[in-house]
Amino acid sequence: MSRPLPTPPARCAPDAERRIERRVRGLVWLAFVLAGAALWWPAEAARIKEVASVAGVRPNQLTGYGLVVGLDGSGDQVTAAPFTSQSLLSMLQQMGVNVPPGTPLQLKNVAAVMVTTMLPPYAQPGQPLDVNVSSIGNAKSLRGGTLVATPLKGVDGQIYAIAQGNLVIGGAGAAANGSKVQINQLSSGRVPAGATVERSVPNPALDGDALQLAMHVGDYQTARVVAQAINRAKGEGTAVALDARLVQVALPRAPEQRVAFVADIENLEVQPARPAAKVILNARTGSVVLNDAVTLGACAVAHGNLAVTISTTPTVSQPNALAAGRTVVTQQSDISITTGQKSMIDLPAGAKLTDVVKALNALGATPQDLLVILQAIKAAGALNAELEVI
Template sequence: MNRLLSFLRPLALAGAALAVALPAAAQAIRVKEIAAVQGVRSNQLTGYGLVVGLDGTGDQTTQMPYTAQSMNNYLQQMGLSLPPGASMQLKNVAAVMVTAQLPAFAQPGQAIDVTVSSIGNAKSLRGGTLITTPLRGADGEIYALAQGNLLVGGAGASAGGSKVQINHLSAGRVPGGAQVERAVPTPFALGETIDLGLNSSDFQTASRVTDAINRAMGAGVASALDGRVVRLRAPANPSERVAFLARVEEVRLDAAVPTARVIINSRTGSIVMNQAVTLGACAVSHGNLSVSISSTPVISQPNPLSVGGQTVVSEKANIQISQDKGSLIQLDTAPQLGDVVRALNTLGATPQDLLAILQAIKASGALNAELEVI
């Protein structure tokens, strides 16, 4: 027994050393997470409509004449006409824009959600009802009709000059409020090939997708046209293409390392970087400049026996400029994202200051990443 343990102990130690030496397995992703079938997409629909039934929170028709004109045209379609010279003073009607997304393969009769937004000076759309509104595509054709009660995720009240409001009251949604009237043709069943469009242009990802599909589906099924498009040789029978693409989307492959990139939001001061960002050795000096202005009131009074003297109030301003001493901080080489974060934290700078520091480090050549300002 002791001989068996003495024989197995070196093997266990060797296996542990081998496990430490081997790199971690790459993250496996599916094709459907990084690519989509070209030509199969949603379409934007828009329309102009009216919301009725508001509790006195609609458009002011004296300032928004198109609301009254739209209501007059709608009543004429219903067989009602106003006497000549009559003007409608509406308080319960609001002009709105209706938007929706027409999904791919949507068929007539299918219900889709719509978003309703006020385009006038209506105070609230809460409790309103959208009347029949045609939704048109970019080609001007009607693809859906919208109608229904609005759901507004807000509340508000005002009285005596005071006002309280929670969330937004000038926009709402109608779940399933539009019915598809026309289908959009797609090239899914046309031609001998199907093109997959990658979410981001990358030659390494296109090559890995091609190799993974050919291993799973057979040699010659996939071929990369460029860094964005992978072409598939699809079955001739259109009914077999659904099962074919279902298998292609489930093919797994190792995720490629993305391009090192740092995203900077100049409005909020947010900084986001991916795992491929590395930092070379550099030195950074950072100091703060502050300007303080203080004002002291100075009162000048006339003498007790003066005639016609007046008390004069003036201000004395004191302006000071101070600059902190900048310290030169050395940043060592950071080969991993965690090292980069720790190196930047040692600067003790605010997010707004880090924007300028990262740009300076990039200009010096020490930051191995692309800077993108949004």
């Protein structure tokens, strides 16, 4: 019996082959485009208002001294905080209430406080402000208290706002029979919209022929691109970079056009300069912060732990019953020093942030150890970044 002939493999039609070929070519072309885009595609742009601000336009600090009343027995103790009773007597005299001299005031529902807030630029009379209230005496809690009218002054001694209102305290606490439980802070709080602006601060930023933009971070490249963006939008010669921090911008002659002019400038998009490599070390908390520009030179790092253990055991020397000696207690100390196994890793030149973090983690270094390790790498000249300890 003859065997059937094998069936030849099916072949695609010419049209199908051409479609597949075109699709493959399209995918290859797309891959080249994406690869090139990864090299030249710019980072996300920022508006000028996010990298600079008008020089001289800033908030001002306001401070005042006042009293919080209505506390449930948690106010200042007069003996420990005599200024509280003195302030209350002065306030009562201003209200026409005369208290005989030498009258002892046993107050438990009053606390002396410091009131602070920020006066924003261009604030106008009647505008409400949030205020922070902090105890300066020995009050246990400000919960449930009311801030009495307190004038808020600037550094020039002038009154710019008046604060008054009920306090909002974010903490909670309770105490009984010598036990105490407290959550968050009870000696400070806020009065939302508790202050009213009484006087505005004049700002001559738009009064002259030009204004200055102050960069949030001093950088020559950022100042240059800001000036170039303004000149492209408003005409050549409108802006000039004075230094790494300031850019001078010519204002329109018509005063009514200046607000719109500044608004247009603030919304222009620029490409900020890449920040300089920097490492921030917090010696108090052990925090280490690095930006993505930090690189390392070729170096080797060794890390080892040295543990010193001192244990003291009391030893009693008991004489015999018929002996004339006495019982003596002595301390016997046992000191041992243990050195952990050292490990050394090689860090190649040009290592990036991820390599730095992985390498330091491989050493088993704690944040406190990183402070010493990074300082040593910087001293060896292998850390290509500015090292700042705060």
